[in-house]
Each structure stands twice: as C-alpha cells, then as structure tokens.
Amino acid sequence: MYESFFGLHDKPFALTPNPRFVFYSQQYREAEGQLLYGINNREGFMLVTGQPGTGKTTLCRDLIDKLDKSRIHSALIFNPFLNAHEMLAALLGEFGLSAVPNASRKDLLDRLNQFLLAQLVLGKSCVAIFDEAQHLSTEFLEQIRVLSNLETDQEKLVQIVLVGQPELLDKIRTPGMAQLDQRVSIRCRLTDLDEEETDRYIHHRMNVAGARGQVRFDPKAISEIFRASSGVPRLINLVSDRSLLAAYTEQSRDITPAQVRKAVQALRGEEPEIARGPRAPVAMTPKKRSWVRPGILAAVALVLATVAATTYWPRRTPAEQEEALYWRGAMPQNSDNGERAFRELVTRFPASRRVPAALLELAQSEMSRGNRAGALALYQRVIDQFPTDSARPRAFVLAAVVQLDSGDTVAACKSLASTDSTHVSDRFLVTKMEQIRAACPHANVSTATGPAATNPVAGDTARVVDSIPSGGTLQTSAAMLDRPRGGRK
Secondary structure: OOHHHHOOOOOOOOOOOOHHHOOOOHHHHHHHHHHHHHHHOOOOEEEEEEOOOOOHHHHHHHHHHHOOOOOEEEEEEOOOOOOHHHHHHHHHHHOOOOOOOOOOHHHHHHHHHHHHHHHHHOOOEEEEEEOOHHHOOHHHHHHHHHHOOOEOOOOEOEEEEEEEOOHHHHHHOOHHHHHHHHHEEEEEEEOOOOHHHHHHHHHHHHHHOOOOOOOEEOHHHHHHHHHHHOOOHHHHHHHHHHHHHHHHHOOOOEEOHHHHHHHHHHHHOOOOOOOOOOOOOOOOOHHHHHHHHHHHHHHHHHHHHHHHHHHHOOOOOHHHHHHHHHHHHHOOOOHHHHHHHHHHHHHHOOOOOOHHHHHHHHHHHHHHOOOHHHHHHHHHHHHHHOOOOOHHHHHHHHHHHHHHHOOOHHHHHHHHHOOOHHHOOOHHHHHHHHHHHHHOHHHHOOOOOOHHHHOHHHHHHHHHHHHOOOEOOEOOOHHHHOOOHHHOO
16 A cells, blocks of 8 residues: 555565574574574484564574575475374475375375485485474474484485474473473574664665665654564564555654654554543542532433533544454454454455455464365365455365365366466465366476486486385385376376
C-alpha cells in the first residue's frame, strides 16, 4: 500500500522469512558460523533454539542458501506433526527420491542409507534440518536418533539440525532422550535484539527495500518500537510496518513517536477509554439522609452521561475493525487467540482484503493438528473466492504440497499447473514448486533418455551404486534409485 509513496520496491517488514533481508546481528552471525562449520566438518547433531520471532526459520533458509549445492544436499522438514514413517518418506522426497508405495519403515530407512552411501562415494554430504522441533513427538525424535547411526567407520552420513523454541532443550534433556542429547555437538541460541541492534535492524531492512535514506525514523520512534517489541525481530516488523502505514496516512516521510504509539495501539486492538464521572456513595447512614437525593441524582446523571458517550463517541469504521482483527491474529498472545481472531475476521468481514491471508493462516493451524482435508478446503476457498488476490498462487502451491505429502501426486501436479509461477517469489515456495514439478509425470519427458536425464542426482547415484560391491549395510539396487520420481500415486 505505502511502498510507492516511500519510494520502496519491496515491503521492508514482511513477516515471511526472506534471506534477502537477513540482518547479521552478532549472535545471528555466530550461530550461522557454527552451523556452517558443523556441516562442513560432518559434526552430526546440531541444535538451534530461540524464542518465537527471533529468526530461527530465516536462519534455516539463509543457511541452505549458503551451502555449496554442488557438494551438499539439503532437506528442510517444516511439518513437525509427522510420524516416524511419514518423516522418512518426506526426507526422501526432500532429497529428490520417490518413496515406494506402501513401503515399510525398514524399506524407507534402507533406501535412505543407500542414497547417503552413494553420495559419500561421490564426495557429497547431506544435511537434514527439522524446523519447529519443539513439537516433535518422542517417536519422531527417536527416529532422528536412529538416523544419526547411519555412518561409516570415519564419519556420519547425514548431518542433522534441530531448530526450535527453548522447550526443545527441556524435551531432549529428559532421561528417555539421553542418547540424543549426548550426540549434540553444536548448540546455538538466538536471542532478542538490544536497542542499538533494533535501530540498525530497521534501517538495514529499509535500505534493502530501496529506501536510500528517503525515510527517516526519529530516534525516539526507534526507542518506542524497541519498547513495544522488546527487541523480538518479528514484533519489530509488525510495529514498524504499522508505523509506516500511520505515516503514510499522514503523508509524512518522517516516522515519529506518536505514529509508533498509534501503530502499537492499533495492533493491540485498543480503544479510547470513556471518562467517568464521580461515583455515588455506596451506603447511607441516617445522619447523612440529606445526601440521599443528591446521590441518586448523581447516579442518574452518570448513567445518562455514559449512555450519551457510548452513543456519540466516534466508533471504529468497519475497515478499522478488520485491521484490528487481522493484527490481533498476526500478533496474538497465544495460538488460540490468534486463530480465534482470524476466524472472526473471516466470518464478520468475508469481503475484506485481509481474508485471503487469514485463510492461509487458518489452513496452517489445521495442518498443525494433522487435519489435511480441512487445510485443503481452506486453500480451495482462497482459490475460488479470490481470483485476483496475491494469496491465490500461494494457496495453489501450498495445496500441492499437502497433496504431495498425502501421496496424491496427480492432484499435486494439477494444482501446480493451475498457478502462475511468476507470481510466487517466496524462495521456500519456489523450491517446493521445483520438487513437485520433478515428481510430475511430464518431468520424465526429455530429449535425453533414462532417469538420469531428468534426475541428475538419481542418475549419479545409480552409477555410483553400481560401482559399490554388494554386502554389508548397502544392498545395491540401481533400478530402485533410478525409479522415476513420478511413481508415487
């Protein structure tokens, strides 16, 4: 809305993790440096923790961008509500391999072991990153520990990074998780920014978005933003975005403390309080009977004043109510309050421009409960009801991801074919689109012949596997590795 007014070519404070806007605070740089060291030196288990909104998911995607794709294969698992069997299938999919329909857990683990050994012979390594790991079940964590046992005499076959909130530490420190806890060789922690870092963070994102010094944040406004956000990057984004919107409505390119306070008030859904008159006496004694009548009159006057104030005080417009509900959902006190605000927004203001984004968030809530059908229904609602909204291409891609995870490759390919990929700029979704396309039947059509023409990783792996003697933990099967990726039904 305000980008053209401020001369920006991008939204500077979007909530979606975007590696292009990464701000390298000291603790962020240290965490990323430790992870890169651990991956390059095959350290095995690594752990990243931090409070919500401190940039953990951004770190994951920025880390993947920095890995040498020619020698490191990466997999990002962002759904923590999978069981151990589904996790193995998802991990194979992230590494570009199709899972055999109705395969047992042992079959999937053998296939993964075979792939990892083949990559080792090629001089390549593999890293698996599990986001939102604090929600992982004990069964899931135990399966991850089993993955760490995939190794040769000299080194680990896969590096594992667990990323989550501080509760993850409590979970793996329980007696039942002692074996996993002992395998963690690198531990990183992301914290909130201080006020000086908050200042640099805001100006960094503005410059990346193209501000070129044309927008000025008053130092006191920065202090207000820091006070309201407590230095949490996600909350800094929320408050700064609304502050820019407040400045835009006033046609000002200087962000003032008053505009920040207005932004915070809107985000919290606060309304002006009505001044109250003096309270009438609670009880009367016989000696003060002469005050009874004035007390009654004062009480009546108070009631009339309150009714008048309620009637004539300027109320929020529908547009303001929509915005308040949206931001109450985007910055909730807890997940239940956020979901409740989004549902109220969708119900009360079905034509609001905020509804598509709210529906996408509600779909994610359904996915977190394992309700894939409910999530797909919400994605379909965005697709059907908002044909021109920018959320529609995202809904197509996210629906395709759910369908592919459910094993319905045909539906996933149809969903992907229905969207205009030029309108999807999120790096994570673009990666998902590429993976789904590779699994679609048309991906096997090429001027070259054989699976290696469409899946160079599978082709290289097949050639290497043929060169490895059978026996031990590796059962050679070039046909299995060369199976077309579109084989999952």
